[in-house]
Amino acid sequence: MxxxxxxxxxxxxxxxxxxxxxxxxxxxxxxxxxxxxLPARHQIEMVDPDGRLLPEGEQGTEPGHEYPLPxxxxxxxxxxxxxxxxxxxxxNSALVRQGRMAVxxxxxxxEACQVAAALCLxxxxxxxxxxxxxxxxxxxxxxxxxxxxxxxxxxxxxFDPLEHKVGIQCxxxxxxxxxxxxxxxxxxxxxxxxxxxxxxxxxxxxxGDFHEALNFAAVFHLPVIxxxxxxxxxxxxxxxxxxxxxxxxxxxxxxxxxxERVDGNDVVAxxxxxxxxxxxxxxxxxxxxxxxxxxxxxxxxxxxxxxxxRESSEVAEWRAKDPVNRMRTYLTxxxxxxxxxxxxxREKAEAVAxxxxxxxxxxxxxxxxxLFRHVFSAPTPQLKExxxxxxDELARDASTEEAGK
Amino acid sequence: MSTTITTSSEAxxxxxxxxxxxxxxxxxxxxxxxxxxxTMAKALNTALADAMHADSSVLVFGEDVGLLGGVFxxxxxxxxxxxxxxxxxxxxxxxxxxxxxVGMAMNGMRPVIEMQFDAFAYPAxxxxxxxxxxxxxxxxxxxxxxxxxxxxxxxxxxxVEHHCDSSESYYAHTAGLKVFTPATVADxxxxxxxxxxxxxxxxxxxxxxxxxxxxLVDLAELRSAHAAAASAGSSSEGRAAxxxxxxxxxxxxxxxxxxxxxxxxxxxxxxxxxxxxxxxRTIVPFDDATVCESVRKTGRAVVIAEAHGFASxxxxxxxxxxxxxxxxxxxPIRRVTGFDIPYPAPKLEKYYLPGVDRILDAVDDxxxxx
Numbered sequence: 074m075x076x077x078x079x080x081x082x083x084x085x086x087x088x089x090x091x092x093x094x095x096x097x098x099x100x101x102x103x104x105x106x107x108x109x110x111l112p113a114r115h116q117i118e119m120v121d122p123d124g125r126l127l128p129e130g131e132q133g134t135e136p137g138h139e140y141p142l143p144x145x146x147x148x149x150x151x152x153x154x155x156x157x158x159x160x161x162x163x164x165n166s167a168l169v170r171q172g173r174m175a176v177x178x179x180x181x182x183x184e185a186c187q188v189a190a191a192l193c194l195x196x197x198x199x200x201x202x203x204x205x206x207x208x209x210x211x212x213x214x215x216x217x218x219x220x221x222x223x224x225x226x227x228x229x230x231x232f233d234p235l236e237h238k239v240g241i242q243c244x245x246x247x248x249x250x251x252x253x254x255x256x257x258x259x260x261x262x263x264x265x266x267x268x269x270x271x272x273x274x275x276x277x278x279x280x281g282d283f284h285e286a287l288n289f290a291a292v293f294h295l296p297v298i299x300x301x302x303x304x305x306x307x308x309x310x311x312x313x314x315x316x317x318x319x320x321x322x323x324x325x326x327x328x329x330x331x332x333e334r335v336d337g338n339d340v341v342a343x344x345x346x347x348x349x350x351x352x353x354x355x356x357x358x359x360x361x362x363x364x365x366x367x368x369x370x371x372x373x374x375x376x377x378x379x380x381x382x383r384e385s386s387e388v389a390e391w392r393a394k395d396p397v398n399r400m401r402t403y404l405t406x407x408x409x410x411x412x413x414x415x416x417x418x419r420e421k422a423e424a425v426a427x428x429x430x431x432x433x434x435x436x437x438x439x440x441x442x443x444l445f446r447h448v449f450s451a452p453t454p455q456l457k458e459x460x461x462x463x464x465d466e467l468a469r470d471a472s473t474e475e476a477g478k
Numbered sequence: 479m480s481t482t483i484t485t486s487s488e489a490x491x492x493x494x495x496x497x498x499x500x501x502x503x504x505x506x507x508x509x510x511x512x513x514x515x516x517t518m519a520k521a522l523n524t525a526l527a528d529a530m531h532a533d534s535s536v537l538v539f540g541e542d543v544g545l546l547g548g549v550f551x552x553x554x555x556x557x558x559x560x561x562x563x564x565x566x567x568x569x570x571x572x573x574x575x576x577x578x579x580v581g582m583a584m585n586g587m588r589p590v591i592e593m594q595f596d597a598f599a600y601p602a603x604x605x606x607x608x609x610x611x612x613x614x615x616x617x618x619x620x621x622x623x624x625x626x627x628x629x630x631x632x633x634x635x636x637x638v639e640h641h642c643d644s645s646e647s648y649y650a651h652t653a654g655l656k657v658f659t660p661a662t663v664a665d666x667x668x669x670x671x672x673x674x675x676x677x678x679x680x681x682x683x684x685x686x687x688x689x690x691x692x693x694l695v696d697l698a699e700l701r702s703a704h705a706a707a708a709s710a711g712s713s714s715e716g717r718a719a720x721x722x723x724x725x726x727x728x729x730x731x732x733x734x735x736x737x738x739x740x741x742x743x744x745x746x747x748x749x750x751x752x753x754x755x756x757x758x759r760t761i762v763p764f765d766d767a768t769v770c771e772s773v774r775k776t777g778r779a780v781v782i783a784e785a786h787g788f789a790s791x792x793x794x795x796x797x798x799x800x801x802x803x804x805x806x807x808x809x810p811i812r813r814v815t816g817f818d819i820p821y822p823a824p825k826l827e828k829y830y831l832p833g834v835d836r837i838l839d840a841v842d843d844x845x846x847x848x
C-alpha cells in the first residue's frame with residue numbers, strides 16, 4: 074500500500090490518525106475499537122410497526138451503541154415531512170400515468186429514510202442523493218418542481234447544487250459517493266466542520282465506486298456518512314444476489330469505520346442513529362456506514378413489472394410496516410398529534426401536490442440554443458458553428474411554416 | 479499524507495506552514511537567467527509548483543506522487559515544498575482519484591490529478607465520461623469543475639503492455655472535456671499552467687517519450703509571460719502552432735508525433751521538398767483555422783498520430799480538413815498512424831510507431847505528378 078511509516082513527515086507520529094481517532098471514540102464509549110466498528114447485534118428500532126415505543130432493552134442498543142430518543146419537536150417535523158413525502162411520491166406516480174412526466178422512481182415505503190436523511194443535516198452540510206431520493210432533496214428544502222425537472226425532461230437537473238449543498242440526483246450507481254468524499258475532503262482541508270451524507274441502495278454496494286469511496290473516506294478520515302437504503306431489490310435482483318455479508322453495515326469494519334443497522338421504516342430510530350452519526354462525524358470520528366432496513370413498496374419505475382420477481386404476499390407483509398402509519402399512531406398515542414394537527418399537515422401535503430401538478434403541467438418552453446450553452450464555460454468555435462447551423466435550420470423551418478400559412 | 483489530516487485546526491496550521499515553505503521555495507525556483515537546457519519533465523514539474531504557489535486551492539494527488547514524486551518524477555519535491563495536505567498519495571484506485579477530485583472541484587479546489595499510465599486511467603472512465611465531462615452541462619452551468627487529469631500516454635519507451643496506449647481519442651470524443659497535449663518543453667509549462675487555470679476540466683495528455691527531451695528555454699520568462707497573459711485574460715488554448723514553416727505539403731501532428739514530423743520535414747528538405755509542420759497542441763478545442771490555412775496554402779496534407787487510425791483523432795482531422803479545404807487539395811489527405819492492433823510488445827513497437835520513412839512514403843504518394 075501507499076501508506077508506510079516512513080511516509081509520515083518527521084514531525085508526525087508513525088501511528089495512523091485513523092487508528093487513534095477510532096480508538097479514542099471507542100474509549101469514549103467504553104468499548105473496543107472493534108466493537109465500535111461492528112454494528113450492534115440487532116438493528117436499532119424504537120417504534121414498532123404498530124406504533125408502540127419499544128422498551129429500552131428491546132431497541133437493539135448495546136454499550137457504545139446507545140441512542141437517545143429524539144425530541145418531540147424533531148419527531149413532529151419528521152412526521153409532517155413523512156406525510157408530504159408520501160403525497161409527493163403518489164402525486165408524481167400519478168403524473169407519470171397521466172403522461173406529464175417521463176418516469177418517476179418512487180420512494181413509496183422508504184419515506185422515513187428520505188426524511189431522516191435530510192433532517193439530520195445542518196445548513197452547511199452536503200447531501201449526495203440518488204435518482205430515487207427526490208423526497209430527501211425536497212425535504213432538504215429544494216423547490217419540488219425544480220427537483221422534478223430531471224424527470225419532466227426539459228433538462229438533466231433543475232436546481233443549483235451549490236446553492237442547496239445537494240448533489241444533482243445521480244443515476245450511475247455510487248459514483249456520487251466519491252463526489253461526497255471530495256466535498257468533505259475539500260471542506261476538511263479548509264478547516265470547515267461540514268458533514269456530508271452520501272446515499273445509495275443495497276444493489277449499489279456491489280459497485281466498485283462503493284468500495285473506493287468508503288476506503289478513501291476512511292483513509293483520509295473524512296466526515297462522510299454513507300447511508301444505504303436496503304430496500305431489498307436492485308430493480309428485480311434481490312439482495313441475496315448482491316452480497317452474502319452478515320449485513321451491509323458489517324462492511325464498515327473492513328474499511329476501519331463504524332457501521333450500524335437501523336429499522337428503515339422507523340423514523341424515530343433513523344433520526345436517533347443519523348443524528349448521532351452526524352455528531353460523531355462532525356467531532357472528527359471519521360466516516361460511518363448506516364444501513365437502513367426498508368422496502369421498495371412499488372415497482373422500480375412505471376416501466377417495471379414487479380410481479381415478475383416478487384410475491385404480493387411479501388409486499389403485503391411490508392405494507393404492515395408502513396413508516397407513515399406507524400408514526401401517526403405513535404404520535405397520536407403520545408398526545409402529540411390530534412385531528413387538527415393531522416388536518417393541517419394533510420393540507421400542507423396537498424399544497425405541495427398542487428404545486429407539483431401545476432408546475433409539471435406548465436409547458437415550459439425549451440430553448441434549443443441552450444444545448445450549446447453549458448458544454449464548456451464558453452463555447453468552442455466548433456460549438457458556435459453547430460449552434461449557428463441549428464439556428465439556421467430553425468429559421469428555415471419557421472419561414473417554411475410562415476409561407477404555408 | 480492522511481497522517482497530517484486530523485483536526486481542522488491542524489489542517490489550517492499545516493496549510494499556512496506549507497504556504498511559508500512554498501514562499502521560501504519560490505526563491506529557490508528562480509532559475510539561472512536566460513535559456514537553459516530543460517526537460518519536459520522539469521517544465522511540467524515547475525508548472526505544477528508555480529501553480530500551487532500562485533493558488534492555494536491547487537492540489538496534486540494520485541498514486542506515488544508524494545514522497546516518490548511520481549513514477550516519472552513530474553511531482554518531484556511538491557510534497558516537501560507544499561506539505562502533505564497539498565500533494566499527497568491516495569489509495570490505489572483511479573476511479574476514486576477522479577471521483578474525489580470531482581467533489582473537491584465542486585467545493586472550491588482546483589485538483590490536478592495524475593493517472594500513472596494511459597491504460598491505468600480506464601478504471602476512472604465512468605467518472606470522466608459521466609461526471610467530469612457532463613457536470614457543467616447537467617447543472618446548466620451552475621457547477622464548474624476546474625480540474626486537470628494528467629495522463630502520461632503513448633509509446634516509444636519500450637514499455638510493457640498497458641503502459642503505452644494512445645488514449646486521446648476516447649477523451650476527445652467526449653463532449654465536455656478539453657484535451658491538451660504538449661510537444662515542446664515550453665508548451666509543457668505554458669499549457670499545463672493554462673489547463674490548471676481553466677474553469678473547464680482538462681485531460682492533459684503528456685507524451686511520455688518526450689519527458690526527457692530537452693529544449694533551450696527560459697523558465698523565468700515563461701513564468702512571467704504566463705502571469706502577464708493570465709492577467710490579460712488571454713490563453714493559447716485552441717491555437718495550433720506552425721512548428722516548421724513550409725510550402726509544398728502540410729504535416730499535421732500532435733504530442734509525441736511532432737518531433738517525428740519535424741524529423742521527416744528535415745529529411746524532405748534535403749530532397750528539396752518544403753514541408754510545413756503543424757503542432758495541433760489542443761485537440762479540444764481544435765484549431766481549424768490554423769490547420770486549414772496551412773493546407774489551403776500547400777494543397778497537400780498528411781496527418782500523423784501514434785494512435786490507431788480507425789475512428790480516431792486523426793480521422794477527425796482528415797474529415798475536418800477535407801470538408802473545409804476540398805477545392806484546395808491536389809491529392810487525397812493521407813494518414814500515418816498506428817496500425818489497428820493492440821499496442822505491441824517492446825521489441826515490435828518500432829514496426830508500429832509512425833516513423834520518418836513511413837511519413838516520407840506518404841508524402842511521396844501525394845500525387846506530385848499533377
